[in-house]
Amino acid sequence: MKNDSQKQVSDDSLTPLAKRFLWVESADKVRLAIYILAGLCAVLFILDFVVHRHAYAPNENTPGFYALTGFLAFSFIVLGAGLLRKLIAKPEDYYAPNAVDAEDYPEEGLNREEFAPDEIVENKPGSGS
Amino acid sequence: MLLSAPFLFLIASAVLAFIPQRLRAPLMLVTPVLALISIIGFGTGNHGVLNILNFELVLYRIDNLSFPFGVIFCIAAFLASLYAWHVRDLTQQVATLGYAGAALGGVFAGDLVTLFIWWEATAITSVFLIFARGTPAAMATGMRYLIIQVLSGVLLLAGLLMHFHDTGSIAFNHLGLQSTGTWLIFIAFGIKCAFPLMHNWLQDAYPAATVTGTVVLSAFTTKMAVYTLARGYAGTEMLVYIGAVMTLFPIFFAEIENDLRRVLAYSLNNQLGFMVVGVGIGTELALNGTVAHAFSHILYKSLLFMSVGAVLYRTGTSKASELGGLYRTMPITMVCCVIGAMAISAFPLFSGFISKSLILDAASKNSYYVVWFCLVVASAGVLSHSGIKIPFFTFFAHDSGKRPAEAPMHMRIAMIITAFLCVFIGVFPGFLYSILPHEVSYKPYTFSHVLTQMQLLCFALLAFVYLMKVGLHPHELRRVNIDSDWVYRKGIPSILPGVAASVIALNTRSREWALKRLERLGIQVARYASPTGPLADGWGVKAMVGAVVVLMFAILLFNLWPNA
């Protein structure tokens, strides 16, 4: 994960619930999470050799079929989409003025409210982080 | 009949206009509840059978297939109404109830004529949810949407007339692709179901609707189309391949799309693909899968639209490139969004898992291996755009610096209820399975099933992590991506000025020429036909007798020649 946004981490800008997710800001913890994921993957992959699965489709029973499919399919889609973008991406005002992409959502339909840390101060004792 | 679900909605939407502001939102909440009670109260069977001019109209047919759709539509209408509690715009409120009622009417229509009426009604009511945004671009988009939806209705009408001509029946049961009429009906359904190359209206319109309007839009039209396909074309093999294509191609578009609501629209298209495959296979298992998937899909797709809508409501944008790091101040929204993302990605214990696997199983059991593989790949793709992209780029990723407040209370409640339903269905699939059209003997939670799904998803996640690390994952850019709608939005319009100019020139020249000719002709005609002209002036004896003689000889010749 990108860790370039750590400059603004301060208690003020967090809600109590959000504080439980603070670990995403820490490069170490994220790395840990990735290791856990990798470990999980390894376990799942090994389980494939141990457990006999019931299968209908050809090759479905091949060990690691789903693992490989998942990895390759995802990569293919992401990379393919990247190539596709080179072909079809256009500036945002391409369809303007007949499409909503280039315009802002009208203010009257919104309720922009900045997060007010004061509220948190009041709630702080209850939430206990 | 007035107590039937569609009419309850219509009556309520009419009543909305006449009651005070503060009573409107509660009424919108009560109506779906009453409608649900009405559906259960009427029970299965044909209600409201009218005989008009030898047509048997069945206004209200509740059976195993229409019942689950009716239930989920009511639930969706309830959740959307709750989510839209803050809306004070009467147009949107009336449109919401009217649209939900029309969609219910379509689902419960027992004949094609009734279906057609509701079919058009959904188009006309729903477009106001787009118009309500109030910008010129939304007006243009709404008009495009309306044109395509009405076109679908026209095709349906044409098809049903031809079908009636062929068979003498307007009953809406299994149709099959057997005649031009049924083909037309098929295409009409296909447009609303966003078949490939007929799908653009969906990605065009949904991001253009209001915050709450998109939530409403996402629930009804396409699922009504899925229902009609399941009713009329179950087991049509072509649908399997159409569905397979539908599951795959939107993924790529979703992956690079910047507007998150459009990402969700593409994702909706992809999910419809699963349902269409189920309809195409047409076995009991597959149809169960279709209905179950439609049911759970409405819930988690609503949830995702709600969370993105809440972000839009607070920040004014739903573009991935403008967002990021919102988990700090909108954690509840974030959690709900993640639940929705996991549901759509079909993690075990979430609703997507227990419904999608029915369709996948049906595909492999019926030896559609290629299609099955497409669906597996598409499942990985779902994770990429809906499962990861939506929550990750909205709530994590790089910090956009935006610190919006948490979504309003009613939105949070709506999202939490929806999220709860997503999990509840995932954990206790028996509830959903019990209302499916056919008996369900399927066990979703087998060890191998959970294992394979976890393998697929975890390794896909791994791929995501890997690609992010090496920087191959596409960045979010302020770009729009053209789709096949480019043809009618840009292609044809761009050549149009040239064509128009030449047409105009041709027209002017030919008109001048024609006018000159016409003028000359007019002068000639007037000369001959005016009271003193040769045609009009009373003919003299000479001319008259001459005509007689000529005609006489002509007739004599004509009569005698062949017999001479």
Next chain:
Amino acid sequence: MMDQLPALQVMLPMVAAPLIVIIRHPFWSWLIATLISVCACWVSWLMLQQVVDGSIIRYAIGGWEAPTGIEFYVDRANAGVALLVSGLSSVVLVYAYHSIKRTVDTSKHYLFYAGWLLCLTGLIGMVITGDAFNVFVFLEISSLSTYMLIAFGSDRQALVASFRYLVMGSVGASFILIGIGFLYAATGTLNMVDLAARIPDTESPRAVLVAFSFLTVGLMIKAAVFPLHGWLLNAYHHAPIAVTAFLAGTATKVSLYILVRMFFSIFGDEYSFGYLLLNWVLLPSAIAAFVTMSLVAIYQTDLRRMLAYSSVAQIGYILAGISLATQQGLTAAVVHMFNHGMVKATLFMAVGCVLYRAGHAHIPSLERMMSRMPFTTTAFILSGLGLIGVPLTVGFVSKFTLINALMEKGWWPAVVMILASSVMATAYIGRVVYLMLFREARESSASGEGYQEVPLLMLVPMYALLALGLYFGLFGSQTLGIASGAAESLLGGYQ
């Protein structure tokens, strides 16, 4: 008494005519003529009642049985035509009283009404006679009296019109006479039923062909079929308007009826249309009639002349129906004969009312007629709508049937032409209606301000006919039923 109805039908007016000449009183001659005409109408109504179920009356004159003697042959088809003729005669005669007083010198009224009754005699006789030569005789009776009636027109052009009609009518009648002669030479009989039976086995088919050709052309002249319509325009234009109203509704229709009778009953439709391909003559002439004549009608400045052109166009419609030679086409033709007869008579009567007050029927001077003569204008407009063929009017019933019949046979170009000519009809009627309703009166014609409505005796018959037309428009199935029965009788030939 009931057995003698056919004879009575002809004898009543024929005997009354000399009676009128003897009486010489203008009013009484009018009254007698009207009453006799009404009686004839009643008689033909009774006859229609007797034959409407499909039965046939064969009346041998003087007890000489056919084929030796002359007989009257009445079935559904010609009883209806006879009713149309005598009915229109009665209505127009009631109307004629004031109108004729204006145009014809009082001292000559008795001659006028006597001529009218003779004309009626001839027309009815033509319709119900079953003898070919007798047709010629009655034709000449009606023609000669018609020449006289036309010559009663108020301006001197009426004389020329009458003379031209005389020449053309005589040529036509002579052609018919030649045709009858050849028929007699080929078959040795003059009785129509006999003719129909003998023509197929004749030894000299060439003579029959010549007879057929001469008869066709002769009757086409009398029926004013395009392009032999030249006499009709001036005659309708310059004759006393009551005569025009009467003739427009009856004379050409009777000739058309004889034409149909000849085509279908005497020669048989297979002979007329299959063997001789007559529809290659009739249909082009019909289409040319309703296209060119409708076009020309648009340009006319005189209301009477405009309607005269419209009459030729309408005859084209009837002829198109005949040339189809199908049950439906013939039904359309018959029903259009009736409907157009009623509508055109009403229109000419309305024009007569305008003439009665304004003294002219110059179209551009008809501005704001509605405010001056509301009843007349209303009648004109309603009948005009019927002429165009607006739904719910008689014109629609017949035009719709005709288009249906054409489409059934697949003659699409003809359908297109009919629609085009309907558009033109809308143009020429619409122009007049627009002037009558909306256009502000110009200064120059302001002198004509203060017109009043015409006498009740003119309005009542006009409105009676108008009401009948509207009734048949609303309940078109009744006329259609009778017409289809008539068409059946005609197509079925003689039993």
Next chain:
Amino acid sequence: MDVLGLFNYWVVVILMMAGLYILIARYNLIKKMIGLSLFQTSIFYLYITIGTVDGGTAPILVDDPSVVYSNPLPHVLILTAIVVGVATTAVGLALSVRIYEAYNTIEEDEIRAANAEEQDI
């Protein structure tokens, strides 16, 4: 039947054509009436010719079964036709007189011209 055997019919045709020609070619109303009469007369000839029977005598009954009569019916018919023809001629001539009184001419082209003038006014 040689050509001369159809002599009567030739006469009929020539008279008929002559009558029609006069109708077309002459503007004088009286001459037109003459043409019309000629035309009608040709038809009378036609009828009488039709009624002839070879070697037939006038159809007056005599007490001799060997006598062949001409067909009397065409004669009867043509009597009627002659009457009609006379009446027509009479009406036509009467109209000519009236036209002469009204227009001072019996030339149709001049009448046409006069009428056209009238229409222009």
